[in-house]
Amino acid sequence: MASAAPHTTFSLLRSTTTSSSTPSTRSSLIHIPSTTTTASSSLRLRPIRRLGFSAADPLLALHVASRAATVKGRGARGVVSMAKKSVGDLSSEDLKGKRVFVRADLNVPLDDNQNITDDTRIRAAIPTIKHLIQNGAKVILSTHLGRPKGVTPKYSLAPLVPRLSELIGVQVVKAEDSIGPEVEKLVASLPNGGVLLLENVRFYKEEEKNDPEHAKKLASLADLYVNDAFGTAHRAHASTEGVTKFLKPSVAGFLLQKELDYLVGAVSSPKRPFAAIVGGSKVSSKIGVIESLLEKVDILLLGGGMIFTFYKAQGLSVGSSLVEEDKLDLATTLIAKAKAKGVSLLLPSDVVIADKFAPDANTKIVPASAIPDGWLGLDIGPDSVKTFNEALDTTKTIIWNGPMGVFEFEKFAVGTEAIAKKLAELSGKGVTTIIGGGDSVAAVEKVGVASVMSHISTGGGASLELLEGKELPGVLALDEATPVAV
Numbered sequence: 057m058a059s060a061a062p063h064t065t066f067s068l069l070r071s072t073t074t075s076s077s078t079p080s081t082r083s084s085l086i087h088i089p090s091t092t093t094t095a096s097s098s099l100r101l102r103p104i105r106r107l108g109f110s111a112a113d114p115l116l117a118l119h120v121a122s123r124a125a126t127v128k129g130r131g132a133r134g135v136v137s138m139a140k141k142s143v144g145d146l147s148s149e150d151l152k153g154k155r156v157f158v159r160a161d162l163n164v165p166l167d168d169n170q171n172i173t174d175d176t177r178i179r180a181a182i183p184t185i186k187h188l189i190q191n192g193a194k195v196i197l198s199t200h201l202g203r204p205k206g207v208t209p210k211y212s213l214a215p216l217v218p219r220l221s222e223l224i225g226v227q228v229v230k231a232e233d234s235i236g237p238e239v240e241k242l243v244a245s246l247p248n249g250g251v252l253l254l255e256n257v258r259f260y261k262e263e264e265k266n267d268p269e270h271a272k273k274l275a276s277l278a279d280l281y282v283n284d285a286f287g288t289a290h291r292a293h294a295s296t297e298g299v300t301k302f303l304k305p306s307v308a309g310f311l312l313q314k315e316l317d318y319l320v321g322a323v324s325s326p327k328r329p330f331a332a333i334v335g336g337s338k339v340s341s342k343i344g345v346i347e348s349l350l351e352k353v354d355i356l357l358l359g360g361g362m363i364f365t366f367y368k369a370q371g372l373s374v375g376s377s378l379v380e381e382d383k384l385d386l387a388t389t390l391i392a393k394a395k396a397k398g399v400s401l402l403l404p405s406d407v408v409i410a411d412k413f414a415p416d417a418n419t420k421i422v423p424a425s426a427i428p429d430g431w432l433g434l435d436i437g438p439d440s441v442k443t444f445n446e447a448l449d450t451t452k453t454i455i456w457n458g459p460m461g462v463f464e465f466e467k468f469a470v471g472t473e474a475i476a477k478k479l480a481e482l483s484g485k486g487v488t489t490i491i492g493g494g495d496s497v498a499a500v501e502k503v504g505v506a507s508v509m510s511h512i513s514t515g516g517g518a519s520l521e522l523l524e525g526k527e528l529p530g531v532l533a534l535d536e537a538t539p540v541a542v
Contacts, residue, residue: 152192157278161287162199184309200258271298284309287515289530296530327452335360335458344524359460406437435461436471457492480505493519
């Protein structure tokens, strides 16, 4: 258990003492919460009602898809945490013989030879697709790939067909378009349990403009709608929001449901102590996330290039490190806000510095208060890793978004990889670990510990917006659900 005494990590921050007359379950700015800390009624756990979801049961260890077993013709949901209808709520009678428009996020990376280099997003979409075909539905699968400007052959979905077919266990038929007479013929010939993959939906500019007529054409292919594309749920496009105006029911797929269960449910009503690890190069890209998390967490660990803006805001020399000069006052404000909220804000006490931004740079480890001129910080140091790990040892829920350093360069990947390994260790001890998209996902996959995390988000931008408390158009457009006790 970490000591309740002021930590050396916080030599950069002023010590404060919580008055004995105002007891709190959260620690002061420089204290780590004890493992015996318990949540009290003084902690205001507000459901994020504007998102359309009630607070979830924090014990979200089982994947939603694995709980979609058919019971008396209906899909049983393990956790009723959303106020949106799920595909698991639809009975076999609701699905058999029905044409189901499924918006997935199959935007996978391809190499120069059009080979898939990471099929994570495809694998994530499989539970929903399998559930539909096993219940006799006719699946009309839609996705985008890349950022095409009109019809762009290199962004055709043809390379996805072999892997999709292999994972689903059904030969996927691919259309050469996403609307039109030829597509309609393919839909008409689709058997129960068949899968048709429409061509890249973003080949039409009307998709991203959410053109109502285009949405109507897409919707005309189907009887009902399933959105399983969390990665694009923050965009109001024709295939994510527009089609819901013409298709009923419009429901969430298992992947989208699971993302919301964790990123809304587990974060709004976590097992405590609750820690967030936020990294990345710039404060500006994480302002909303940090401010939102300060309302919820007990411990906030900061890493990545953003830390140098915080250091400079406190009057420290940062050498040639990345600094957002226009965010210095904001950094000061965030530190003050953490103090006022009783959140333990941990900044690294030491950093790995380099004489240039390059994989072969000369490096050394220095205290955060002793970065020399001409050098720049590119990773957190070993003392910081130790202190961060000690803090994480006290927790029950952790969310991580953003690397600790320039982990693309091996010399500066140590801090990020150490965090990934620590979260894997804690996952094995029952701690809920949520990897909130982007580079953090790449880090846990690089280290080979992705499979042991409680949840890995498939949407970078969507994850950030959800953590900021923003509304996601693709989610709000879905049908409301009637919660059922399980």
